[in-house]
Amino acid sequence: MIARTGESALASLKGRLVVSCQAYPGEPMRSPAIMAAVAQAVVQGGAYGVRAQGIEDLKAIRPLIDVCLIGLVKRGSDGVFITPTVADAVDCVTAGADVVALDGTARERPDGQPLAASIAAVHDRGALVMADCGSIDDALHSIDAGADCVGTTLAGYTGARPVSRGPDLELLAELVGHVNVPVIAEGRVRNPQDAQTCLTTGAYAVVVGTAITHPTRITRTFVDQLHT
Numbered sequence: 001m002i003a004r005t006g007e008s009a010l011a012s013l014k015g016r017l018v019v020s021c022q023a024y025p026g027e028p029m030r031s032p033a034i035m036a037a038v039a040q041a042v043v044q045g046g047a048y049g050v051r052a053q054g055i056e057d058l059k060a061i062r063p064l065i066d067v068c069l070i071g072l073v074k075r076g077s078d079g080v081f082i083t084p085t086v087a088d089a090v091d092c093v094t095a096g097a098d099v100v101a102l103d104g105t106a107r108e109r110p111d112g113q114p115l116a117a118s119i120a121a122v123h124d125r126g127a128l129v130m131a132d133c134g135s136i137d138d139a140l141h142s143i144d145a146g147a148d149c150v151g152t153t154l155a156g157y158t159g160a161r162p163v164s165r166g167p168d169l170e171l172l173a174e175l176v177g178h179v180n181v182p183v184i185a186e187g188r189v190r191n192p193q194d195a196q197t198c199l200t201t202g203a204y205a206v207v208v209g210t211a212i213t214h215p216t217r218i219t220r221t222f223v224d225q226l227h228t
Helices: 006-011 032-044 055-064 086-094 115-124 136-145 169-178 192-201 215-226
Strands: 017-021 049-053 068-072 099-103 128-132 149-151 183-186 205-208
Touching (some): 006 099, 006 128, 017 032, 032 049, 032 055, 049 055, 049 205, 055 086, 068 086, 086 099, 086 115, 099 115, 115 136, 128 136, 169 183, 169 192, 183 192
Parallel strands (some): 017 205, 068 099, 099 128, 128 149, 183 205
16 A cells, blocks of 8 residues: 555546445445445556545455545435534544545534534544535535535535536536635546546546446446437
């Protein structure tokens, strides 16, 4: 393993691809061992970062890769559910995350703590924070709270913006033009052309998930195309 700081891990992502390796309860690939293998595979393919969810997945992945690991915990699916508490954020760092991804909105958090408390706890342990945002207001709120970078992860999912067909390039351009931290494009990046367009628009890095690591949906895309 290469010893790195949170700062060097984030710096390594500039202009590069991050792959989200996540599976959920009830899905055939829902296993930390399987997700660790997927993470190894995408790194072999050239990914400079891995985004993974769940403490056991992070623990399984960390010893096997020497690229930036963005970690998170998801609890439920409504309101603030991406690394929703200070304790969750700390657990992600303890499990090996270089960067902790968390909900960057101003919505009330389950533990009643402000966003700044989670960010401070991560910084105290030597890691950085990626704030998942759905609007420019979210991003500004996150940066005020101390976030090191922001992502378009929640674009279309908070009610602030409609769901775009592909990546929300309008929001991406707005963030790039108004904030002073790296902006990471994430959400509905479905092919290499989308990824390149995100970089051209000014994204610091691009996260791709389903289009690479979700065989069920990839297969369904082929099946649907063949039956049209």
